[in-house]
C-alpha cells in the first residue's frame with residue numbers, strides 16, 4: 001500500500017508582538033518564528049476504505065475531528081473529492097515527540113505534514129503557496145510549518161516573509177507535561193488587560209510590518225549573533241501567562257539565573273519555556289542544572305537547536 005513518512009518539526013517564537021485586535025476576532029501579530037530540531041514523525045497511508053483514521057502513540061492526543069491532522073485530511077478530501085474516491089481513504093500515524101499543548105505548534109506541524117503527504121500521495125502537484133493557503137484555513141501557524149526555517153509572520157501569523165537561515169543556535173526547552181495553557185484564553189486575557197486597539201487602517205499595519213522587518217531582532221538574525229538575538233527575545237503573551245502560571249514564571253527565572261544562558265522566553269502562548277545557550281556542552285549542563293533544581297518528573301527537558309527546514313519527506317513506499 002502506498003505511503004509517505006514525513007518529519008514535522010516544532011517551532012519557537014523568537015518574537016511575538018500583538019499589534020491589535022482584528023475585526024475577525026483574531027489578533028494582528030508581528031512574529032518571528034523559528035523551526036527547531038524537535039519533531040514528530042507522520043506516516044500518511046492510502047487506506048482501502050473511504051475513511052480517515054488517526055493513530056497516535058501519545059495518550060493526550062485526540063484521534064477524532066478535534067485533531068488538526070484529522071481536519072487537514074478532511075479538508076483535502078473535501079477539496080479533492082475525485083482523488084479521495086480514486087485513491088481511497090487516509091490512515092495517519094503520528095509518532096509524538098513534540099510536547100503537546102505547549103506553544104510549539106505541535107498540532108499545526110502535524111496538519112502541515114498531512115497536507116504535504118496527501119498532496120504527494122494523490123499526485124496533486126500543489127504549489128507551496130497553494131498548500132499554505134489550505135493550511136491557513138486550518139490554523140494560523142500551519143502555513144509557516146510547511147517550509148519552516150526563520151520567518152517573519154504577520155497578519156494572523158499566516159503572512160510569511162523568510163529571513164536568512166539561522167542554523168545551530170543551541171536551545172534548552174522545558175515544559176510541564178500536565179500544564180496546558182489555552183491559546184484563546186491567553187489572547188482574550190491580553191485583550192481584556194491591555195485594551196482593545198481595533199485595526200482599521202492598513203497603512204498602520206504596513207508601517208508596523210516594516211518596523212519589524214528593519215527591527216533589532218531581524219538585524220541580530222541577519223548577523224547570526226546568538227547573544228544579540230537572546231537580548232531581543234520578546235513575547236507579549238508572557239504578560240498574561242506568567243502572572244497566571246507561577247510554574248512557568250519559576251522556570252523562566254530559573255533559566256535566566258543559569259550560567260551560560262544568553263536569553264530565555266516563553267514560546268507562543270506557552271507553557272513551554274526555552275533558553276538560548278552558548279554551546280551544545282553548555283546546553284547539557286543547563287539541562288542538568290534545571291533537572292537538579294526541579295526533580296519533578298512532570299517536567300520534560302530537551303536539548304535542541306534551530307534548523308532551516310519545515311516538513312521533510314523521509315520515506316516513500
Ligand code: C5P
Nearest residue numbers: 026027029139140141156157183184187
Ligand atoms: O489560528 P489558530 O486556530 O491556531 O488560533 C487559536 C486561537 O488563538 C484563536 O482561536 C484565537 O483565539 C487566538 N489567536 C488570535 N490571534 C491570532 C492567532 C490566534 O487571537 N493571530
